[in-house]
Amino acid sequence: MQPKLSVITIVYNNVKDIERTMLSVLNQTYPNIEYILIDGASTDGTKDTIYNYKSRLAQFISEPDKGIYDAMNKGLALATGDYVLFMNSGDEIYAPVTVAEVFESASAADIYYGETEMYDENWHSLGQRRHRAPETFSWRSFRYGMCISHQAIYVKRSLAGPFDLQYKYSADIDWIIRAAKNASSIVNTHSYVAKYLVGGISKKKHMASLKERFKIFTKYYGFVPNVINHLFIAVSLGQYYIRHRRTND
Numbered sequence: 001m002q003p004k005l006s007v008i009t010i011v012y013n014n015v016k017d018i019e020r021t022m023l024s025v026l027n028q029t030y031p032n033i034e035y036i037l038i039d040g041a042s043t044d045g046t047k048d049t050i051y052n053y054k055s056r057l058a059q060f061i062s063e064p065d066k067g068i069y070d071a072m073n074k075g076l077a078l079a080t081g082d083y084v085l086f087m088n089s090g091d092e093i094y095a096p097v098t099v100a101e102v103f104e105s106a107s108a109a110d111i112y113y114g115e116t117e118m119y120d121e122n123w124h125s126l127g128q129r130r131h132r133a134p135e136t137f138s139w140r141s142f143r144y145g146m147c148i149s150h151q152a153i154y155v156k157r158s159l160a161g162p163f164d165l166q167y168k169y170s171a172d173i174d175w176i177i178r179a180a181k182n183a184s185s186i187v188n189t190h191s192y193v194a195k196y197l198v199g200g201i202s203k204k205k206h207m208a209s210l211k212e213r214f215k216i217f218t219k220y221y222g223f224v225p226n227v228i229n230h231l232f233i234a235v236s237l238g239q240y241y242i243r244h245r246r247t248n249d
Contacts, residue, residue, distance in 0.1 A: 002032045003108075005099060006058075006081030006157065010071040011050075011089035012040035017197065019049050020123075024092035024195075026056055030099035034058040034081050038071045046089075069163040069171040076162060083112075083154045086172075090197035091151045102154055102189050110183035112154040113137055114193030121199060129196070135188060139180035143221050146173055146213070151194035155179045167216065169209035174216045 007025050011018050025035050037050055039062040047062055054060055059078045065071040072086060087093060094117070102112050115133045118126040134147050141147055150172040159179045163171040180186065 002030070003082040003103060004032045004034060004080070005030070005103075005154065006034045006036060006075075006079035006084045007093075008036045008038065008072065008075030008079065008084060008086050009089060010038045010040070010068060010075065010086075011042065011046055012071075013042045013044040013046060014089040015042070015045040015049055017090040018046050019052075021087060021089050021092055022050070022053055025087060026053060027096050028093060028099045029097050030103070033099065034079065036075045036078050037061070038065075038075045039063075040065045040071055066165070067168060069165055069167070072172075073162045073165070076157075076160060079157060081157055084157050084160050085154050086150050087194070088151070092195040094192045094194055098191075098193050101191060102193060105189040105191075106185075106187040109185045109187040110156045110159060111137075111180065111186040112189055113148050113186070114152050114189040114191050116149045116152045116194045116196050117192055118196050118198055121197070123197075126198065133188065137180065137186050137188065139177045139220070141180075142173060142177055143217060148176065149194065149196055150176060151196055156183070159183055167212050169205050170212040170216060173213060174219075177216070177220055 009018075009021055009025070022037075025033065035057050036059040037057050039047060039050060039060070041062055041064045050057075050060060050062075061074060061078075065074065068088075075086075076084065093099065102114070105112065113133060116129050118129055120126055129149065132147070133152065134141050137148060153176060155176075159182045160175070161178060163175050165171065167174055
């Protein structure tokens with residue numbers, strides 16, 4: 001029997017991108033998808049676009065929330081699938097066959113993950129993420145940075161507790177690490193599974209996001225190892241930008 005996937009999209013005042021995201025889910029060839037839309041009481045026409053597809057949604061809520069992770073928790077509370085996937089407004093499932101290919105890659109894994117392609121606000125490809133998805137992934141893999149985006153990870157719902165709302169910008173990192181700690185089988189699909197629109201809240205509040213990430217990584221990996229790991233991250237980041245600048249010269 002094909003596992004049921006709950007795809008959760010959260011949105012607030014993003015009429016420009018919401019339809020593109022919705023169609024990437026609704027046009028999947030995989031038949032057993034439950035699509036949940038959580039809108040934060042948009043006022044820009046987003047709700048009108050969503051209503052055009054309301055009959056194809058399993059759940060639709062439009063009400064004020066306390067931020068993106070509060071909205072994600074509302075979606076999790078409504079989900080009934082075997083697995084959950086967050087595909088926020090502006091992002092896309094990579095291709096119509098992606099979900100089918102993810103579940104065909106292995107049977108009954110606790111977590112499936114893949115690669116992410118980045119796009120700018122005009123939906124031009126920026127290529128692969130700087131942090132490439134690791135060949136093997138565990139809860140320790142984030143110690144050198146967020147190597148998997150939350151749009152590119154399918155998590156068994158029984159492992160997926162609520163997001164910790166003490167974190168305003170990086171609760172998704174904490175959520176993935178917790179799920180990975182409880183997982184016994186994690187499968188690399190070796191394929192692109194998501195398209196990601198750059199410039200989310202963690203980019204707009206970059207310093208606050210970095211401080212939260214440091215706090216989360218310290219909780220899981222310890223303070224001293226986290227400091228050492230961040231030195232490696234800084235060196236790696238510097239080398240990346242040097243190579244990138246040379247490529248563009």
